[in-house]
Amino acid sequence: MNNICIICPYDYPIPAVKGGAIEQVVDGICTINEIEHLLNITVLTTFDDEAQKLGDHYKYSKFVIFKKYKIDKFIFFVFRVLKKIFKIYIPTSYRMTKIKKWIVENEHNFDFFIFEDGLTYMIPYLFKNIDRKKVLTHLHWIGDPNKKTNKYFSYLLPVSNYVGENWKKQSGTSKVPIKVLKNGINLDNFTKDLAADEQLVLKRSLGIKDDSFVVLYIGRIVKEKGILRLIEAIERLDEEDITLIIIGSAKFAEKSMTDYEKEVYKRIETSHCLIVHLGFVQNSELYRYQKISDIAIIPTIVEEAAALVSIECMAAGLPLIATNSGGLPEYADTSCSIIVSKGESMIDELITAIKCLKSDKQLKEKMSNNAVKEAQKYSLKNTYFDLVHFLSKLT
Incomplete structure (x- = not known):
């Protein structure tokens, strides 16, 4: 049975008590895993009181909580300026530095890391010292394709063929391993x-x-x-x-x-x-x-x-x-x-x-x-x- 770590976006918590498309997909995967238990899941997510209480009831999913910090908005502003003018990529938030440290310290516990956060330009920063064979990117938007990022993950899992083809085109290579993983919902x-x-x-x-x-x-x-x-x-x-x-x-x-x-x-x-x-x-x-x-x-x-x-x-x-x-x-x-x-x-x-x-x-x-x-x-x-x-x- 695979042990996987899912890295989720900054804004909303999981369980998805505040909404969010990506958050609902990840929440749904964890919910089904409670029934099927074919994976051991750890989710890196954002702090929220209600979500944390719900998360405590999951048996086969563990939710690791990272708080938002007041300085995060300023850091993200600096990040955007440096990215736009100098093409320099710093961490998008203080929270991101905490996540990187956690990933490095816990790499040995996981078979795969699945990056669900849309900030694909953070992949080189987060996974610089991680075995790229373990890193998968589940991409829910067109992302920020480039050849450098491709060096730090083994598979791109786009939610549509369009996203996958766009990534290959924009990153200038057709050699990116791709497996389309389409979104799903709780039909009930x-x-x-x-x-x-x-x-x-x-x-x-x-x-x-x-x-x-x-x-x-x-x-x-x-x-x-x-x-x-x-x-x-x-x-x-x-x-x-x-x-x-x-x-x-x-x-x-x-x-x-x-x-x-x-x-x-x-x-x-x-x-x-x-x-x-x-x-x-x-x-x-x-x-x-x-x-x-x-x-x-x-x-x-x-x-x-x-x-x-x-x-x-x-x-x-x-x-x-x-x-x-x-x-x-x-x-x-x-x-x-x-x-x-x-x-x-x-x-x-x-x-x-x-x-x-x-x-x-x-x-x-x-x-x-x-x-x-x-x-x-x-x-x-x-x-x-x-x-x-x-x-x-x-x-």
């Missing part, structure tokens, strides 16, 4: 039923008419996600029986508000359309809003590595409208999704796609059924067993 969270009368109660509590056609957006409120373009498409449709529900914030469960969020909220407040913004909603509660929705839209305007929300909405039976962004089409099968451009014609294509699914109930129902079937490919169990199988081949 999104296949729950919500009785018809409960759906009506929820709709009315949000000020939504019983027969309204509901369009759903779930994701962070950041410019890259294209929310303002989606709002413009809804406004240009100008149909009274269409409602847009927006779920999410810039920083998941954190309550601070960015300038972009303020811009989005102002647009919502002044819109002549019915737009309901709910802020952050716990993953376990999303199904309630999916069940009162007709379709889901993922309007990303940058290259998306892969979107968990696409799987979540498919599992809930929602037809998708998504942009042709990076690895997103690899998850959003055409049998249950309409792919639109993220370029100049995006808003017009969104309008056309929404009209199509609103007017063609038979097509919408067919895509809904296909979505549920397609989502079965992306269970956390599949991700877990893919990882276990791959690690067994390496040992």
Whole structure:
């Protein structure tokens, strides 16, 4: 049985009580391992009282907690300046130096280190003195590809073919060992039923008419996600029986508000359309809003590595409208999704796609059924067993 150490991102804790896409995947792998116990897992994660209490109940996963420090923001600022101007890479935080020390001291206890943190430029710093055969990089975005980083890990585990091919291209070599390890979700969270009368109660509590056609957006409120373009498409449709529900914030469960969020909220407040913004909603509660929705839209305007929300909405039976962004089409099968451009014609294509699914109930129902079937490919169990199988081949 392999002993693995998973190095997780800075911002949010595991168990994933504050949200976060990567955090939910790692949390899910640990949860399934409690049942299957095919791995001994140690997770390096961020301190949080609630998460720490939950983590104490895991039998086959150990959570090593690293605190955030006040000086971290200043260090990260210096890091960004040095990186941009001089191409010099210092640790991104004081916390990162603590993690490096822990890894060096405990290397002998592990068969593999899996780097889940998106800061790939930290790989040379963290693993300089570690056997590269032990180091795997599970990449959830396009990363920061370069030949130097390639020297410090044995395998790249991108969440989509797009991410893997982009890494090879940008790092200038085709020799990077790659194994695509696609994201998965807890399907049970999104296949729950919500009785018809409960759906009506929820709709009315949000000020939504019983027969309204509901369009759903779930994701962070950041410019890259294209929310303002989606709002413009809804406004240009100008149909009274269409409602847009927006779920999410810039920083998941954190309550601070960015300038972009303020811009989005102002647009919502002044819109002549019915737009309901709910802020952050716990993953376990999303199904309630999916069940009162007709379709889901993922309007990303940058290259998306892969979107968990696409799987979540498919599992809930929602037809998708998504942009042709990076690895997103690899998850959003055409049998249950309409792919639109993220370029100049995006808003017009969104309008056309929404009209199509609103007017063609038979097509919408067919895509809904296909979505549920397609989502079965992306269970956390599949991700877990893919990882276990791959690690067994390496040992």
